[in-house]
Amino acid sequence: MNDFFTAEDSGPVRVRMPGEPPLGAPSEASVQLELRRLPARLKECSAPQMSLNAARSDRHAPGLKRLQLLCANGQRHIVSVRMERFAWRQSTPQPLASGTPLAPARLTPVLTPLGKLRGNGFESAAALSGYEVRRRLRAGEVITRNSVRAIPLVNFGDTVTYQVSGTGFSMQRSARALEAGGLDERIRIELAPGDWVRARVIGPRRVAP
Incomplete structure (x- = not known):
């Protein structure tokens, strides 16, 4: 069945039956079709070809597509497939509380239907x-x-090092953080009372323009 389908950006499409485990590995891009109602006589079909205009919605099962396969001996078979794009995304096998740092030991890749994913995941x-x-x-x-x-x-109220570098010079001075921020986030810092600028967090208690 894999030979009937191709994906422009991911190569051959993988076909699996409902309930079968995910195909492929986390390092592979994957487009998978979930096959439904495979005709028992399909194995007798020689040199099958997919009908060019047979792909349409299945009125008995919304979300499925009906494909017509034409055999060399004139037989015709209707196959219903669920066309869904899957990709490997990171998930957590155990519940995690707010504020928990994310380490590789707390993560596991799962094959995820992208159409049902709210927001972008992490590969x-x-x-x-x-x-x-x-x-x-x-x-x-x-x-x-x-x-x-x-x-x-950087946390609110921290004394931070404000580092400015250029061609042939480098200078730094102390400032007070007016906001908390993570790596590469921009926060407000106070250079002197009433004099504040925005700076980018580059390390623990270190910022730059």
Whole structure:
């Protein structure tokens, strides 16, 4: 069945029966079709071809597509498939409380239907380095941008080092943080009473323009 379908950006499409485990590995991009109502006589079909105009919605099962397969001996078979794009995304096998740092040991990749995912997920555990849980996560929940935040490297009221560098010079001075922020986030800092600027967090209690 895999030969009947191709994906422009991901190569061959993988076909699996309902209830079968995910195909492929987390390192592979994957587009998978969930096959429904496979005709028992399909194995007798020689040199099958998919009808060019047969793909249409299945009125008996919304969300499915009906495909007509034409055999060399003139037989015709109707196959219903659920066409869904899947990709590997990071999830948490155990519940995590708000504020929990995200480490690789707390993450596991799961094959996720992208059409049902709210927000973009994370493809690798490394991409979550420096993040913590924004809200409580359920066991098995896919981690999205909305459910995490950068771990604060600067807290409100901290004395920070404001570092300015240029061609042939480098200078730094102390300032007070008026906001908390994680890596690469921009926060307000006070250089002197009433004199504040925005700066980018570059490390623990360190900021730059």
